[in-house]
Amino acid sequence: MRIGLEKLRSFYSNFVYVIRSKSFFKLFLSLVIFIILPYSLVVGRMIYQEYKEALDWNQRFQLIRIQLLAIDLENQIRSNIHNEYAIKTFPLTALNNQSELSQLCSSSPTTPINDISFYILPCKFDDEFQSYILIIESRKIYLYDAKFLEDILLDSPFSDPNEGLFILNGNGDYGISGFIEDGFLVSDEWKTISKSSLQTNSNLPTLKEVQKDDFGYFLVGVPLYGLPIHLFVVSPIHLVLYPILISLKTNITTLLGILLFTFLFSIFISMKEIESKQKLNLILKEFPHAAILYDSTGNIILQNPNIERKLNISNVTIYQEPLSVWLAKEVIEFIKEIKGDKNHYQNLRKEEIECYSSDGSILLLEITYQIWYLEQKNNLASGALILVQNITKKRLEFEREMDYAKDLQKKYLPARIQIFPKLDFEIFYKPLIQVGGDYYDYIDLGNNRYIFALGDVIGHGVKAAMMMTVLKVLFHQIVKSEPDPKKILIKMNEGISIHFPDPYAFVPFLFLLFDLNENRVYYGNAGHPGMVHYSNEGFHCYEKLNPMFGMIPSFDPKILDFPISVGDRFYLFTDGLKDVENRNKEKLWESELISFFNRMANNHISLVKQELDFKIRTYSEGQELLDDITWIGIDII
Numbered sequence: 001m002r003i004g005l006e007k008l009r010s011f012y013s014n015f016v017y018v019i020r021s022k023s024f025f026k027l028f029l030s031l032v033i034f035i036i037l038p039y040s041l042v043v044g045r046m047i048y049q050e051y052k053e054a055l056d057w058n059q060r061f062q063l064i065r066i067q068l069l070a071i072d073l074e075n076q077i078r079s080n081i082h083n084e085y086a087i088k089t090f091p092l093t094a095l096n097n098q099s100e101l102s103q104l105c106s107s108s109p110t111t112p113i114n115d116i117s118f119y120i121l122p123c124k125f126d127d128e129f130q131s132y133i134l135i136i137e138s139r140k141i142y143l144y145d146a147k148f149l150e151d152i153l154l155d156s157p158f159s160d161p162n163e164g165l166f167i168l169n170g171n172g173d174y175g176i177s178g179f180i181e182d183g184f185l186v187s188d189e190w191k192t193i194s195k196s197s198l199q200t201n202s203n204l205p206t207l208k209e210v211q212k213d214d215f216g217y218f219l220v221g222v223p224l225y226g227l228p229i230h231l232f233v234v235s236p237i238h239l240v241l242y243p244i245l246i247s248l249k250t251n252i253t254t255l256l257g258i259l260l261f262t263f264l265f266s267i268f269i270s271m272k273e274i275e276s277k278q279k280l281n282l283i284l285k286e287f288p289h290a291a292i293l294y295d296s297t298g299n300i301i302l303q304n305p306n307i308e309r310k311l312n313i314s315n316v317t318i319y320q321e322p323l324s325v326w327l328a329k330e331v332i333e334f335i336k337e338i339k340g341d342k343n344h345y346q347n348l349r350k351e352e353i354e355c356y357s358s359d360g361s362i363l364l365l366e367i368t369y370q371i372w373y374l375e376q377k378n379n380l381a382s383g384a385l386i387l388v389q390n391i392t393k394k395r396l397e398f399e400r401e402m403d404y405a406k407d408l409q410k411k412y413l414p415a416r417i418q419i420f421p422k423l424d425f426e427i428f429y430k431p432l433i434q435v436g437g438d439y440y441d442y443i444d445l446g447n448n449r450y451i452f453a454l455g456d457v458i459g460h461g462v463k464a465a466m467m468m469t470v471l472k473v474l475f476h477q478i479v480k481s482e483p484d485p486k487k488i489l490i491k492m493n494e495g496i497s498i499h500f501p502d503p504y505a506f507v508p509f510l511f512l513l514f515d516l517n518e519n520r521v522y523y524g525n526a527g528h529p530g531m532v533h534y535s536n537e538g539f540h541c542y543e544k545l546n547p548m549f550g551m552i553p554s555f556d557p558k559i560l561d562f563p564i565s566v567g568d569r570f571y572l573f574t575d576g577l578k579d580v581e582n583r584n585k586e587k588l589w590e591s592e593l594i595s596f597f598n599r600m601a602n603n604h605i606s607l608v609k610q611e612l613d614f615k616i617r618t619y620s621e622g623q624e625l626l627d628d629i630t631w632i633g634i635d636i637i
Contacts, residue, residue, distance in 0.1 A: 015267070024270035031262045036255065043251045050244050058240045062220045062233065063205045069156060069165070070205075070231050073149075074224045080148050081133060093132075095141040104143075105132070118227050120146060120169050120176060122185075131176050131184070146176060153178030163235045166190065170228035172198050194232055197221040209237065290388035293372070296335055298328040301383065307365070307390050315358040316365070319610070323355055323388075327367075331384045333618055334369045349622035352391065364392045369622070413472075414441060420450050422516055426609040428631040430576075430616070436628030437464030438574050439471050443479060448516040451479055452632055454528065454572045455509040470499060471507065485513055485522040489546060489557040493526065496549040505550040512570060512634070521570075523560040527551070529578055532571040532597055539598070568636040569605075571597060576627030583621050592619065605633045 018024050095101050105123040119134040123143060131146040153165040153176065166186045168175035172195050175186035186194075189212060197206050197219065205222035216237035223230050238245070285304055290313055292303040305313040305324075316323040334349060349369040357363055368387040417427070420442075427440060437457030444450055453475060457467045474495045482488055488511070496507050510528035514521050523531065527548030533540040545558045578589035596615055600608045612631060 018267055018270050021270055024266050027269055028262065028266035031266060032259075036258055036262060039258065040255060043255070047244060047248055047251070050247065051241065054240050054244060058218065058235075059207050062207055062218060062235065066205050066220045066222050066231065066233050069233065070222050070224050072156065073152060073167070073231055074226055076148070076152055077133075077224075077227065081135065081144050093143040095143065098141070101134070101141055101143075105134075118229075120167070120229065121174055149176045150178070150184040153184075160235070162239055163233055166232050166234070168194060168198070168230045168232065170198070170200070170223075170230070172230070190232075190234075194219065194221060194230070197232070198230055199223050287387075289390075292324075292327065292386045292388075293383060294328065294331045294386065295383040298332045300324075300328075307388050311357065311363075311390060313388065316355045316363060318353060318355045323365075327386055327388075330367075331369070331386065334384055335371070337618065337621060338371055351617060351622050362392075363390060364395055365389065366391045411469075413439075418442065418444065420444065421448070422637055423450060423514065424605055424635040424637045425452070426605045426633045428609050428612055428629070428633075430613075430625070430629040432576070432625055432628050437468050438576065438628040438630040439468045439475075440572075440630050440632060441472060441475065442632075443476070445479060445483070445513075449483075449513065450516070451511055451513045452570075452572065452634060453509070453511040454574060454630060454632060455507055456528070456574045456576075456628070456630075457507055467500065471496070474499065485511075485524050485559045485561075486557050488513075489524050489526060489559075490554070493549045493555065494553075497553055500550060507549040508575075509549055510572065512572070514564070519564055520561055521564050523562075524557065526557075529573070529575045532594070534569040534597075534601060536565070536567065539594075541594075564636050566636055569601070570632075570634040572632040572634075574628065574630045576625065576629040577616075577631055579626045580616055580620050580629070581623055581626065582619055583623060588616075588619055605635050608633055 095104070104125070105121045106129070118136075121132060121134055122129045123132045124130075131149070133144040133146050133149075135142040135144060149167065153167070156165060156178075164177070164179050166175050166177035166179070168186060168191065172191055175191065177184055177186045177190070179187075193210050193212065197208060198221070199206070203223055203225055205220060207218060207220045210217050210219045218233075218235040218237060218240070220233045220235070221230055287304055290303075290305055290307040292305070292313075293301045295301055307313060307316070313323050313327075318326045351367055353365050353367055355363045355365055366389045368389075370385045370387070372383055372385050413429070414427070417425070425442070429438065429440065431438065439453070439455040439457065441453045442450065443453075455468075455471055455475075457464045457471060475492065478488055478491045478495070482491060492509065496505065500507070506527075508526060508528040510523070510525040510531060512521055512523055512531070523542060523545075525531070525542070525545040527544050527546065530544060531542055533542065542560060545560070547555060578587060578593065580588040596612070600611060603611070609631075616625075616629065
């Protein structure tokens with residue numbers, strides 16, 4: 001007994017813990033919103049539509065049927081009265097005057113007798129009141145026993161057994177009913193209810209919803225065409241709505257069943273998730289590096305935020321925002337990328353990111369992304385596990401070896417963005433191994449002339465960086481003494497052919513020379529992948545025009561020049577940007593990159609630079625870059 005109570009108490013405790021957990025609440029609420037609520041709305045709309053259609057059908061049916069009843073009733077009245085009146089046989093009773101009528105009938109008409117041809121009233125014969133029909137013909141008064149009307153109203157071929165029929169005088173003060181319990185007389189309550197439906201100037205039927213004894217009824221009325229009598233049909237509303245009520249009960253039962261199933265299913269899933277969380281929490285606490293478990297929406301489920309003993313994720317920033325915020329966005333993108341990839345469970349994504357600690361020092365972090373699943377056989381990702389490791393110290397020795405090359409390259413690449421009138425520009429530079437062979441430059445030539453250059457020395461690392469410095473010195477010497485764009489290309493080709501050793505003798509190169517006095521730009525290209533230009537006339541991607549420097553001793557260069565105006569935009573980039581590959585070996589060029597530039601057409605050039613960095617990292621999916629990447633964006637303002 002005690003063991004049973006302990007198990008019951010343990011079950012109750014676990015049950016309460018589960019239903020109070022956030023995982024249960026979120027799952028149950030999600031199922032209610034996405035399953036039960038839509039089902040309720042669909043069923044509600046369906047029942048409401050059935051209700052409207054039932055009411056509409058009932059109204060049209062009742063209006064047509066009462067007209068048939070009125071015609072049938074009038075025909076039977078004429079058959080029973082007019083024929084009897086013609087042959088003067090029983091039960092037609094003649095009276096001498098209105099005084100005699102008043103003595104026999106307790107409710108004689110108040111209207112002058114000469115103005116009446118037909119009237120229903122109660123009269124007393126043999127100490128018993130019965131309903132009679134008063135007929136006035138040439139000042140002669142006749143009474144006709146109205147019992148046949150009771151039979152007609154009680155058993156009409158056009159009525160339903162669940163309905164009631166009654167007729168009223170034109171003024172509504174007396175009537176005969178088909179309700180047996182009322183003695184075949186219309187009650188005062190029905191007289192009052194029906195009074196508003198009496199018509200004097202119309203023969204059209206009417207339909208109203210009325211209440212009597214807390215029950216709802218459809219009351220349909222129509223005046224008989226040839227007689228001063230109103231016919232009424234009383235139909236209980238619940239008879240019309242009965243099929244709808246049955247459907248409503250069925251759907252409510254189904255809805256409660258779905259709700260119960262959803263509740264139990266949410267408890268089952270939440271218990272398994274809580275158990276998994278407890279196991280993972282123990283593992284994460286023992287992990288030597290930072291580890292964060294995210295759900296599929298980027299929310300943290302569990303985490304060990306300590307990258308090292310004295311370094312926490314909350315104290316690290318990237319792109320001027322907390323690393324935790326940046327990681328949440330990256331996780332969402334990572335989950336989106338692996339959707340549809342059948343082999344994504346076999347792949348890890350790793351990347352190295354430079355961040356800043358709270359004291360301003362630069363950290364190099366290795367971030368590993370791994371998809372996790374609630375069930376091993378489930379192909380639907382439940383979230384992602386992120387591992388963050390500080391590899392700054394591991395790279396220290398390599399950084400020291402590269403210091404000389406980096407210092408050398410920094411001296412020969414522009415140290416900061418200069419301000420040029422009417423030109424707004426940004427530079428994105430990403431060498432493959434800290435230093436590379438990409439050369440970019442921007443020079444104020446004086447007299448409102450500015451030149452932007454982009455070159456790509458073959459190779460990477462220290463040797464390519466040293467050759468890049470030679471390229472810069474040569475270019476500066478030439479452009480500061482030679483204003484002609486064609487001669488700049490000729491002299492650059494001669495200089496590279498003479499001064500560069502064979503492995504580096506071929507250099508793709510391009511430049512844009514802006515002359516703001518003439519509002520024109522001169523485009524020189526020596527075998528470079530090209531340039532993208534946006535203007536009011538649309539999108540342009542210009543050809544290479546000339547061979548690479550060093551391929552042939554001399555050539556007659558081609559130069560393009562065209563006018564510029566406010567709003568023009570130019571993108572210069574090396575082939576390293578075009579050659580970015582994803583896991584399927586698909587290159588970023590051409591459709592992906594052009595599509596990206598088109599989307600960025602109306603964004604500020606600084607935002608384009610930031611989004612380009614993001615685009616490169618997401619598209620590459622953690623794969624290593626193939627070449628140095630340099631990009632220059634220029635806006636005419």
